[in-house]
Amino acid sequence: MASFLRSGKKIVAIGRNYADHVKELNNKVPKEPFFFLKPTTSYLPSGGNVEIPRGILAHHEVELGVVIGKGGREISEQDAYSHIAGYALAVDMTARNLQDEVKKKGLPWSAVKGFDTFTPISSFIPKSQVSDPHNLSLWLKINGEFKQKGNTADMIFGISRLIEHVSSIMTLEEGDLILTGTPAGVGPLNAGDEVECGLADGATEKELLRLAFG
Amino acid sequence: MASFLRSGKKIVAIGRNYADHVKELNNKVPKEPFFFLKPTTSYLPSGGNVEIPRGILAHHEVELGVVIGKGGREISEQDAYSHIAGYALAVDMTARNLQDEVKKKGLPWSAVKGFDTFTPISSFIPKSQVSDPHNLSLWLKINGEFKQKGNTADMIFGISRLIEHVSSIMTLEEGDLILTGTPAGVGPLNAGDEVECGLADGATEKELLRLAFG
Ligand SMILES: [Mg+2]
Ligand SMILES: [Mg+2]
Ligand SMILES: [Mg+2]
Numbered sequence: 001m002a003s004f005l006r007s008g009k010k011i012v013a014i015g016r017n018y019a020d021h022v023k024e025l026n027n028k029v030p031k032e033p034f035f036f037l038k039p040t041t042s043y044l045p046s047g048g049n050v051e052i053p054r055g056i057l058a059h060h061e062v063e064l065g066v067v068i069g070k071g072g073r074e075i076s077e078q079d080a081y082s083h084i085a086g087y088a089l090a091v092d093m094t095a096r097n098l099q100d101e102v103k104k105k106g107l108p109w110s111a112v113k114g115f116d117t118f119t120p121i122s123s124f125i126p127k128s129q130v131s132d133p134h135n136l137s138l139w140l141k142i143n144g145e146f147k148q149k150g151n152t153a154d155m156i157f158g159i160s161r162l163i164e165h166v167s168s169i170m171t172l173e174e175g176d177l178i179l180t181g182t183p184a185g186v187g188p189l190n191a192g193d194e195v196e197c198g199l200a201d202g203a204t205e206k207e208l209l210r211l212a213f214g
Numbered sequence: 215m216a217s218f219l220r221s222g223k224k225i226v227a228i229g230r231n232y233a234d235h236v237k238e239l240n241n242k243v244p245k246e247p248f249f250f251l252k253p254t255t256s257y258l259p260s261g262g263n264v265e266i267p268r269g270i271l272a273h274h275e276v277e278l279g280v281v282i283g284k285g286g287r288e289i290s291e292q293d294a295y296s297h298i299a300g301y302a303l304a305v306d307m308t309a310r311n312l313q314d315e316v317k318k319k320g321l322p323w324s325a326v327k328g329f330d331t332f333t334p335i336s337s338f339i340p341k342s343q344v345s346d347p348h349n350l351s352l353w354l355k356i357n358g359e360f361k362q363k364g365n366t367a368d369m370i371f372g373i374s375r376l377i378e379h380v381s382s383i384m385t386l387e388e389g390d391l392i393l394t395g396t397p398a399g400v401g402p403l404n405a406g407d408e409v410e411c412g413l414a415d416g417a418t419e420k421e422l423l424r425l426a427f428g
Contacts, residue, residue: 009223009224010223010224010255015321034322034325035322036323037252037328039384040223041223041224041384041386042384073330102320103321106317106320107248108251108323109322109323110226110249110250110251111249111383115383116287116384116385169325170253170255170325170328170329171255171330173255
Protein backbone atom coordinates (compact mmCIF):
# COMPACT_ATOMS: atom_id res chain seq x y z
CA MET A 1 0.00 0.00 0.00
CA ALA A 2 3.04 2.24 0.02
CA SER A 3 2.08 2.79 -3.63
CA PHE A 4 -1.37 4.24 -2.89
CA LEU A 5 -0.27 7.52 -4.48
CA ARG A 6 -0.21 5.84 -7.85
CA SER A 7 -2.73 3.03 -7.44
CA GLY A 8 -5.44 4.79 -5.43
CA LYS A 9 -8.47 6.09 -7.27
CA LYS A 10 -10.04 8.53 -4.88
CA ILE A 11 -9.43 10.87 -1.99
CA VAL A 12 -12.44 11.29 0.26
CA ALA A 13 -11.97 14.36 2.43
CA ILE A 14 -14.06 14.92 5.54
CA GLY A 15 -15.12 18.48 6.39
CA ARG A 16 -15.49 20.07 9.84
CA ASN A 17 -14.26 17.22 12.02
CA TYR A 18 -12.53 19.25 14.76
CA ALA A 19 -14.67 21.62 16.83
CA ASP A 20 -11.98 24.31 17.12
CA HIS A 21 -11.65 24.47 13.32
CA VAL A 22 -15.42 24.52 12.83
CA LYS A 23 -15.50 27.57 15.08
CA GLU A 24 -12.67 29.47 13.42
CA LEU A 25 -14.50 29.41 10.06
CA ASN A 26 -17.87 30.26 11.68
CA ASN A 27 -19.41 26.98 10.59
CA LYS A 28 -21.82 24.72 12.46
CA VAL A 29 -20.79 21.43 14.04
CA PRO A 30 -22.23 18.80 11.69
CA LYS A 31 -24.70 16.18 12.98
CA GLU A 32 -23.22 13.57 10.70
CA PRO A 33 -19.96 13.46 8.75
CA PHE A 34 -19.84 15.07 5.33
CA PHE A 35 -17.19 14.83 2.68
CA PHE A 36 -16.00 15.90 -0.74
CA LEU A 37 -13.80 14.21 -3.34
CA LYS A 38 -10.33 15.34 -4.34
CA PRO A 39 -8.71 13.90 -7.47
CA THR A 40 -5.55 11.80 -7.02
CA THR A 41 -3.94 14.11 -9.58
CA SER A 42 -3.75 16.64 -6.72
CA TYR A 43 -1.16 14.56 -4.83
CA LEU A 44 2.17 16.30 -4.22
CA PRO A 45 4.83 14.00 -2.75
CA SER A 46 6.89 15.40 0.13
CA GLY A 47 9.65 17.67 -1.11
CA GLY A 48 7.61 19.17 -3.92
CA ASN A 49 6.21 22.63 -4.52
CA VAL A 50 2.60 23.67 -4.18
CA GLU A 51 1.50 25.67 -7.20
CA ILE A 52 -0.81 28.49 -6.22
CA PRO A 53 -2.74 29.72 -9.26
CA ARG A 54 -2.95 33.46 -9.81
CA GLY A 55 -5.75 35.10 -7.84
CA ILE A 56 -6.10 32.17 -5.46
CA LEU A 57 -5.93 32.51 -1.66
CA ALA A 58 -4.62 29.05 -0.77
CA HIS A 59 -5.13 27.80 2.80
CA HIS A 60 -3.32 24.87 4.43
CA GLU A 61 -5.25 22.21 6.37
CA VAL A 62 -3.04 19.53 7.92
CA GLU A 63 -4.87 16.20 8.25
CA LEU A 64 -4.38 12.57 9.15
CA GLY A 65 -4.90 10.39 6.08
CA VAL A 66 -6.26 6.86 6.36
CA VAL A 67 -5.18 4.50 3.57
CA ILE A 68 -7.65 1.76 2.71
CA GLY A 69 -6.19 -1.73 2.42
CA LYS A 70 -9.21 -3.92 1.86
CA GLY A 71 -12.05 -2.40 -0.13
CA GLY A 72 -15.70 -2.73 0.75
CA ARG A 73 -19.10 -1.18 0.88
CA GLU A 74 -21.42 -0.74 3.85
CA ILE A 75 -18.53 -1.42 6.18
CA SER A 76 -19.66 -1.44 9.81
CA GLU A 77 -17.87 0.54 12.52
CA GLN A 78 -16.96 -2.81 14.07
CA ASP A 79 -15.22 -3.99 10.87
CA ALA A 80 -13.70 -0.67 9.86
CA TYR A 81 -10.27 -1.17 11.39
CA SER A 82 -9.69 -4.34 9.35
CA HIS A 83 -10.10 -2.30 6.14
CA ILE A 84 -7.27 0.09 7.05
CA ALA A 85 -3.79 -0.53 5.61
CA GLY A 86 -2.11 2.39 7.33
CA TYR A 87 -1.78 6.13 7.53
CA ALA A 88 -0.19 9.16 5.90
CA LEU A 89 0.07 12.82 6.77
CA ALA A 90 -1.50 15.19 4.26
CA VAL A 91 -2.40 18.79 3.69
CA ASP A 92 -5.81 19.52 2.21
CA MET A 93 -4.95 22.70 0.32
CA THR A 94 -8.02 24.82 -0.28
CA ALA A 95 -8.66 27.82 -2.53
CA ARG A 96 -10.40 29.65 0.31
CA ASN A 97 -11.53 32.69 -1.66
CA LEU A 98 -13.13 30.49 -4.32
CA GLN A 99 -14.59 28.24 -1.64
CA ASP A 100 -16.32 31.22 -0.02
CA GLU A 101 -17.87 32.01 -3.41
CA VAL A 102 -19.05 28.49 -4.24
CA LYS A 103 -20.49 28.04 -0.75
CA LYS A 104 -22.56 31.18 -1.21
CA LYS A 105 -23.74 30.03 -4.65
CA GLY A 106 -24.43 26.42 -3.60
CA LEU A 107 -21.89 25.12 -6.12
CA PRO A 108 -19.63 22.05 -5.79
CA TRP A 109 -16.27 22.12 -4.01
CA SER A 110 -14.35 19.89 -6.42
CA ALA A 111 -12.45 22.64 -8.22
CA VAL A 112 -11.55 24.71 -5.16
CA LYS A 113 -10.06 21.62 -3.49
CA GLY A 114 -8.78 19.84 -6.58
CA PHE A 115 -6.00 21.86 -8.20
CA ASP A 116 -2.85 19.97 -9.15
CA THR A 117 -0.44 19.88 -6.13
CA PHE A 118 -3.27 20.68 -3.67
CA THR A 119 -2.76 17.47 -1.66
CA PRO A 120 0.81 17.39 -0.31
CA ILE A 121 1.30 13.91 1.15
CA SER A 122 3.88 12.08 3.24
CA SER A 123 5.11 8.53 2.89
CA PHE A 124 2.98 5.67 4.17
CA ILE A 125 3.10 4.12 7.62
CA PRO A 126 1.50 0.69 8.18
CA LYS A 127 -1.14 0.53 10.88
CA SER A 128 0.95 -1.93 12.89
CA GLN A 129 3.30 0.94 13.67
CA VAL A 130 0.58 3.19 15.08
CA SER A 131 -0.51 2.22 18.56
CA ASP A 132 -3.55 4.51 18.78
CA PRO A 133 -4.79 6.43 15.72
CA HIS A 134 -6.97 8.52 18.05
CA ASN A 135 -4.02 9.77 20.03
CA LEU A 136 -1.76 11.24 17.39
CA SER A 137 -0.50 14.77 17.47
CA LEU A 138 -0.22 16.57 14.17
CA TRP A 139 1.26 19.95 13.46
CA LEU A 140 2.13 22.32 10.63
CA LYS A 141 4.78 25.02 10.59
CA ILE A 142 5.34 27.76 8.01
CA ASN A 143 8.87 29.12 7.86
CA GLY A 144 9.59 27.53 11.23
CA GLU A 145 6.55 28.95 13.01
CA PHE A 146 3.76 26.73 14.36
CA LYS A 147 0.43 27.41 12.62
CA GLN A 148 -1.52 24.24 13.40
CA LYS A 149 -1.21 21.86 16.35
CA GLY A 150 -3.85 19.28 17.09
CA ASN A 151 -4.53 15.80 18.32
CA THR A 152 -6.68 13.20 16.58
CA ALA A 153 -8.35 12.61 19.95
CA ASP A 154 -10.34 15.76 19.19
CA MET A 155 -12.02 14.45 16.05
CA ILE A 156 -15.79 14.85 16.20
CA PHE A 157 -16.32 11.60 14.28
CA GLY A 158 -13.76 8.86 14.79
CA ILE A 159 -12.10 6.91 12.00
CA SER A 160 -14.40 3.87 12.19
CA ARG A 161 -17.46 6.08 11.98
CA LEU A 162 -15.98 7.89 8.97
CA ILE A 163 -15.33 4.61 7.17
CA GLU A 164 -18.84 3.43 7.97
CA HIS A 165 -20.35 6.67 6.70
CA VAL A 166 -18.37 6.97 3.48
CA SER A 167 -18.79 3.30 2.56
CA SER A 168 -22.55 3.57 3.11
CA ILE A 169 -22.56 5.93 0.11
CA MET A 170 -19.65 4.84 -2.06
CA THR A 171 -17.60 1.66 -2.17
CA LEU A 172 -14.08 2.09 -0.82
CA GLU A 173 -11.25 0.50 -2.78
CA GLU A 174 -7.71 -0.55 -1.98
CA GLY A 175 -5.50 2.54 -2.13
CA ASP A 176 -8.26 5.07 -1.49
CA LEU A 177 -7.37 7.78 1.01
CA ILE A 178 -9.69 9.28 3.61
CA LEU A 179 -8.65 12.70 4.90
CA THR A 180 -10.04 13.00 8.40
CA GLY A 181 -10.38 16.77 8.78
CA THR A 182 -8.17 19.54 10.10
CA PRO A 183 -7.69 21.11 13.55
CA ALA A 184 -7.73 24.90 14.02
CA GLY A 185 -5.06 27.23 12.71
CA VAL A 186 -5.75 27.10 8.97
CA GLY A 187 -4.42 30.07 7.07
CA PRO A 188 -2.80 31.30 3.88
CA LEU A 189 0.27 29.92 2.20
CA ASN A 190 2.32 32.32 0.12
CA ALA A 191 4.71 31.67 -2.72
CA GLY A 192 8.13 30.98 -1.26
CA ASP A 193 6.86 29.76 2.13
CA GLU A 194 8.49 26.63 3.50
CA VAL A 195 6.04 24.21 5.09
CA GLU A 196 6.87 21.40 7.50
CA CYS A 197 4.34 19.02 9.05
CA GLY A 198 4.71 16.20 11.51
CA LEU A 199 2.74 13.34 12.98
CA ALA A 200 3.71 11.87 16.34
CA ASP A 201 2.45 9.34 18.83
CA GLY A 202 0.48 11.39 21.37
CA ALA A 203 1.59 9.26 24.31
CA THR A 204 5.33 8.82 23.64
CA GLU A 205 5.83 11.88 21.39
CA LYS A 206 7.72 9.61 19.02
CA GLU A 207 7.65 11.13 15.54
CA LEU A 208 6.02 8.84 12.98
CA LEU A 209 5.85 10.86 9.77
CA ARG A 210 7.12 14.09 8.39
CA LEU A 211 6.04 16.08 5.33
CA ALA A 212 7.78 19.09 3.84
CA PHE A 213 6.99 21.20 0.79
CA GLY A 214 7.56 24.63 -0.60
CA MET B 215 -9.88 2.61 -23.83
CA ALA B 216 -12.84 0.27 -23.91
CA SER B 217 -11.66 -0.58 -20.41
CA PHE B 218 -12.01 2.95 -19.00
CA LEU B 219 -14.64 1.66 -16.58
CA ARG B 220 -11.96 -0.25 -14.73
CA SER B 221 -8.84 1.78 -15.48
CA GLY B 222 -10.18 5.33 -15.23
CA LYS B 223 -9.61 7.25 -12.01
CA LYS B 224 -12.08 10.07 -12.17
CA ILE B 225 -15.37 11.24 -13.55
CA VAL B 226 -15.55 14.99 -14.03
CA ALA B 227 -19.17 16.05 -14.46
CA ILE B 228 -20.11 19.42 -15.89
CA GLY B 229 -23.14 21.20 -14.46
CA ARG B 230 -25.67 23.40 -16.30
CA ASN B 231 -24.41 23.01 -19.85
CA TYR B 232 -27.76 23.09 -21.69
CA ALA B 233 -29.84 26.27 -21.41
CA ASP B 234 -33.18 24.45 -21.34
CA HIS B 235 -32.04 22.35 -18.37
CA VAL B 236 -30.64 25.39 -16.56
CA LYS B 237 -34.09 26.94 -16.85
CA GLU B 238 -36.07 23.92 -15.67
CA LEU B 239 -34.17 23.88 -12.34
CA ASN B 240 -34.37 27.69 -11.95
CA ASN B 241 -30.60 28.06 -12.10
CA LYS B 242 -28.53 30.76 -13.78
CA VAL B 243 -26.60 30.19 -17.01
CA PRO B 244 -22.95 29.97 -15.89
CA LYS B 245 -20.34 32.38 -17.25
CA GLU B 246 -17.73 29.67 -17.25
CA PRO B 247 -18.02 25.89 -16.98
CA PHE B 248 -18.21 24.34 -13.53
CA PHE B 249 -17.92 20.73 -12.51
CA PHE B 250 -17.97 18.20 -9.72
CA LEU B 251 -16.30 14.83 -9.27
CA LYS B 252 -18.08 11.48 -9.21
CA PRO B 253 -16.22 8.39 -8.02
CA THR B 254 -15.63 5.59 -10.54
CA THR B 255 -17.24 3.26 -8.01
CA SER B 256 -20.55 4.81 -9.12
CA TYR B 257 -20.32 3.21 -12.59
CA LEU B 258 -23.16 0.84 -13.45
CA PRO B 259 -22.63 -1.06 -16.72
CA SER B 260 -25.57 -1.27 -19.09
CA GLY B 261 -28.02 -3.96 -18.03
CA GLY B 262 -27.59 -3.35 -14.31
CA ASN B 263 -29.90 -1.98 -11.67
CA VAL B 264 -29.70 1.46 -10.09
CA GLU B 265 -29.96 1.21 -6.33
CA ILE B 266 -31.98 4.07 -4.89
CA PRO B 267 -31.27 4.43 -1.17
CA ARG B 268 -34.23 4.83 1.16
CA GLY B 269 -35.43 8.43 1.41
CA ILE B 270 -33.67 9.50 -1.78
CA LEU B 271 -35.41 11.21 -4.68
CA ALA B 272 -33.19 10.07 -7.56
CA HIS B 273 -33.26 12.05 -10.81
CA HIS B 274 -31.92 10.88 -14.19
CA GLU B 275 -29.69 13.14 -16.29
CA VAL B 276 -28.68 11.63 -19.63
CA GLU B 277 -25.32 12.94 -20.84
CA LEU B 278 -22.65 12.46 -23.47
CA GLY B 279 -19.46 11.15 -21.89
CA VAL B 280 -16.04 12.00 -23.31
CA VAL B 281 -13.34 9.39 -22.62
CA ILE B 282 -9.81 10.75 -22.35
CA GLY B 283 -7.18 8.89 -24.35
CA LYS B 284 -4.06 10.95 -23.84
CA GLY B 285 -3.67 12.66 -20.48
CA GLY B 286 -2.48 16.21 -20.00
CA ARG B 287 -2.75 19.44 -18.08
CA GLU B 288 -3.44 22.91 -19.38
CA ILE B 289 -4.69 21.46 -22.63
CA SER B 290 -5.61 24.18 -25.11
CA GLU B 291 -8.93 24.20 -26.96
CA GLN B 292 -6.92 23.71 -30.14
CA ASP B 293 -5.30 20.50 -28.82
CA ALA B 294 -8.31 19.16 -26.98
CA TYR B 295 -9.60 16.83 -29.68
CA SER B 296 -6.30 14.93 -29.81
CA HIS B 297 -6.74 14.00 -26.13
CA ILE B 298 -10.09 12.30 -26.74
CA ALA B 299 -10.21 8.51 -27.18
CA GLY B 300 -13.93 8.28 -27.77
CA TYR B 301 -17.35 8.58 -26.23
CA ALA B 302 -19.91 6.82 -24.09
CA LEU B 303 -23.48 7.49 -23.10
CA ALA B 304 -24.08 7.95 -19.38
CA VAL B 305 -26.70 8.93 -16.87
CA ASP B 306 -25.63 11.27 -14.07
CA MET B 307 -27.98 10.04 -11.36
CA THR B 308 -28.57 12.69 -8.72
CA ALA B 309 -30.11 12.55 -5.26
CA ARG B 310 -32.15 15.66 -6.00
CA ASN B 311 -33.69 16.10 -2.55
CA LEU B 312 -30.27 15.91 -0.90
CA GLN B 313 -28.81 18.18 -3.58
CA ASP B 314 -31.40 20.84 -2.81
CA GLU B 315 -30.32 20.65 0.85
CA VAL B 316 -26.56 20.82 0.26
CA LYS B 317 -26.98 23.68 -2.21
CA LYS B 318 -28.84 25.67 0.45
CA LYS B 319 -26.17 24.88 3.04
CA GLY B 320 -23.19 25.52 0.74
CA LEU B 321 -21.99 21.93 1.17
CA PRO B 322 -20.21 19.74 -1.41
CA TRP B 323 -22.07 17.69 -4.02
CA SER B 324 -19.89 14.58 -3.89
CA ALA B 325 -22.25 12.43 -1.84
CA VAL B 326 -25.48 13.39 -3.60
CA LYS B 327 -23.93 12.50 -6.96
CA GLY B 328 -21.68 9.66 -5.84
CA PHE B 329 -23.76 6.73 -4.60
CA ASP B 330 -22.83 3.30 -5.92
CA THR B 331 -24.67 2.66 -9.25
CA PHE B 332 -25.33 6.40 -9.78
CA THR B 333 -23.46 6.51 -13.12
CA PRO B 334 -25.09 4.05 -15.54
CA ILE B 335 -22.78 3.87 -18.55
CA SER B 336 -22.84 2.39 -22.06
CA SER B 337 -20.05 0.69 -23.95
CA PHE B 338 -17.32 2.78 -25.55
CA ILE B 339 -17.29 4.13 -29.09
CA PRO B 340 -13.98 5.34 -30.59
CA LYS B 341 -13.95 8.92 -31.83
CA SER B 342 -13.27 7.74 -35.39
CA GLN B 343 -16.84 6.45 -35.50
CA VAL B 344 -18.38 9.78 -34.53
CA SER B 345 -18.46 12.28 -37.36
CA ASP B 346 -19.49 15.32 -35.29
CA PRO B 347 -19.62 15.18 -31.49
CA HIS B 348 -21.55 18.47 -31.52
CA ASN B 349 -24.36 17.02 -33.59
CA LEU B 350 -25.42 13.99 -31.62
CA SER B 351 -28.94 13.40 -30.45
CA LEU B 352 -29.36 11.79 -27.07
CA TRP B 353 -32.52 10.60 -25.43
CA LEU B 354 -33.84 8.82 -22.36
CA LYS B 355 -37.06 6.86 -21.99
CA ILE B 356 -38.68 5.51 -18.84
CA ASN B 357 -40.99 2.52 -19.36
CA GLY B 358 -41.08 3.32 -23.07
CA GLU B 359 -41.94 7.01 -22.68
CA PHE B 360 -39.58 9.79 -23.78
CA LYS B 361 -38.40 11.92 -20.86
CA GLN B 362 -35.28 13.59 -22.30
CA LYS B 363 -34.43 14.39 -25.90
CA GLY B 364 -31.58 16.71 -26.74
CA ASN B 365 -28.78 17.45 -29.16
CA THR B 366 -25.16 18.12 -28.22
CA ALA B 367 -25.32 21.13 -30.57
CA ASP B 368 -27.10 22.88 -27.72
CA MET B 369 -24.25 22.65 -25.21
CA ILE B 370 -23.38 26.05 -23.76
CA PHE B 371 -19.68 25.16 -23.61
CA GLY B 372 -18.36 22.81 -26.29
CA ILE B 373 -16.20 19.78 -25.62
CA SER B 374 -12.87 21.46 -26.39
CA ARG B 375 -13.67 24.30 -24.03
CA LEU B 376 -14.62 21.81 -21.29
CA ILE B 377 -11.34 19.94 -21.69
CA GLU B 378 -9.42 23.21 -21.59
CA HIS B 379 -11.26 24.35 -18.48
CA VAL B 380 -10.99 21.11 -16.50
CA SER B 381 -7.34 20.55 -17.38
CA SER B 382 -6.50 24.11 -16.31
CA ILE B 383 -7.45 22.98 -12.78
CA MET B 384 -6.68 19.28 -12.66
CA THR B 385 -4.57 17.03 -14.85
CA LEU B 386 -6.63 14.68 -17.01
CA GLU B 387 -5.48 11.08 -17.26
CA GLU B 388 -6.08 8.26 -19.71
CA GLY B 389 -9.42 6.67 -18.92
CA ASP B 390 -10.93 9.70 -17.19
CA LEU B 391 -14.50 10.50 -18.19
CA ILE B 392 -15.98 13.95 -18.69
CA LEU B 393 -19.76 14.13 -18.45
CA THR B 394 -20.84 17.04 -20.57
CA GLY B 395 -24.13 18.04 -18.94
CA THR B 396 -27.76 17.12 -19.47
CA PRO B 397 -30.54 18.57 -21.63
CA ALA B 398 -33.99 19.32 -20.16
CA GLY B 399 -36.42 16.70 -18.97
CA VAL B 400 -34.72 15.46 -15.84
CA GLY B 401 -37.02 13.79 -13.38
CA PRO B 402 -37.46 11.02 -10.84
CA LEU B 403 -36.69 7.37 -11.31
CA ASN B 404 -38.68 4.92 -9.24
CA ALA B 405 -37.90 1.40 -8.17
CA GLY B 406 -39.01 -0.96 -10.93
CA ASP B 407 -38.75 1.62 -13.74
CA GLU B 408 -37.09 0.44 -16.95
CA VAL B 409 -34.76 3.02 -18.48
CA GLU B 410 -33.50 3.09 -22.05
CA CYS B 411 -31.15 5.71 -23.50
CA GLY B 412 -29.73 6.20 -26.95
CA LEU B 413 -27.12 8.25 -28.75
CA ALA B 414 -27.42 8.84 -32.51
CA ASP B 415 -25.72 10.80 -35.25
CA GLY B 416 -27.77 13.99 -35.55
CA ALA B 417 -27.40 14.16 -39.32
CA THR B 418 -28.01 10.56 -40.36
CA GLU B 419 -30.00 9.43 -37.30
CA LYS B 420 -27.81 6.32 -37.21
CA GLU B 421 -27.82 4.92 -33.69
CA LEU B 422 -24.34 4.80 -32.14
CA LEU B 423 -24.84 3.68 -28.55
CA ARG B 424 -27.56 2.33 -26.35
CA LEU B 425 -27.80 2.05 -22.59
CA ALA B 426 -30.44 0.23 -20.59
CA PHE B 427 -30.89 -0.28 -16.87
CA GLY B 428 -33.56 -1.00 -14.32
MG1 LIG C 1 -9.87 19.68 4.96
MG1 LIG D 1 -18.01 18.40 -4.64
MG1 LIG E 1 -25.41 16.16 -14.69
